Amino acid sequence: MTPFISAHGAAVPLLEDDINTDQVAPVQEARSLKPDYRLLLFKRQARSAYGVENPDWVLNKPQFKDRAILVAGRNFGCGSSREAAVWSMQANGITCIIARSFAEIYRENCLQNGVLPVVLAPDQQRAFEQRVIAVNGAGPFTVDLRTQTISGPGGPDLSFDIPASDRTRLLEGLDDIGLTLKHDADIAAWEKRIAASQPWLQTAADSRGPTI
Secondary structure (H helix, E strand, O other): OOOOOEEEEEEEEEOOOOOHHHHHHOOHHOOOOOHHHHHOOOOOEEOOOOEEOOOOHHHHHHHHHOEEEEEEEOOOEEEOOHHHHHHHHEEEEEEEEOOOOOOHHHHHHHHHOOOOOEOHHHHHHHHHHHHHHHHHHOOEEEEOOOOOOEEEEOOEEEOOOOOOOHHHHHHHHHHHHHHOOOOOHHHHHHHHHHHOOHHHHHHOOOOOOOOO
16 A cells, blocks of 8 residues: 555545445446546546546546545545545545545545545634635645645645544555554464464364365
8 A cells, every 4th residue: 555645736626415435436337347447536427428528527627637635525435335436536646535524434445545534623624615615726735644734725724633543554554454464573473372382273174164
């Protein structure tokens, strides 16, 4: 997993509630086991059935070409667990999502793939949304995970909270397997102790039967 340190670029306002993963990444339209995740993002809104780009869709507007941050409403990423709904964000340069709230599975998928999910305090969120709308892509915002701050045009820097464990895994680029392997020496030492103290476990027959 690529570590997340900061995101710097245009902030795209998509201030709708209950945007689900089928809207974000409609995989049934991909027609491929290895789809182009860049084209998959909000495909129904971004393009017509004939593949013609919709100029009115916010992510297609030229002022958001150098985007890095998506600003959304409540319950973002609800619906099915679909990692493509995170991968398609990354393929389009979006590595931070600031929303009023997240569906828990989607938030976890973000953390597992190096995308920072941020929830601000309600008053800060409302003020930040107004800044993003007013700026309209004319200037970049920066989200820095090291300092846990958001800076940019139209107002003061904002602080955000994130659990220490989530911050560590993003800064160090660790998914669940990577977090486990941080304790590789302890695991190896435990295995060595068990092999010495309970050697019969090392040669016990597998009673589960043959695998199919």
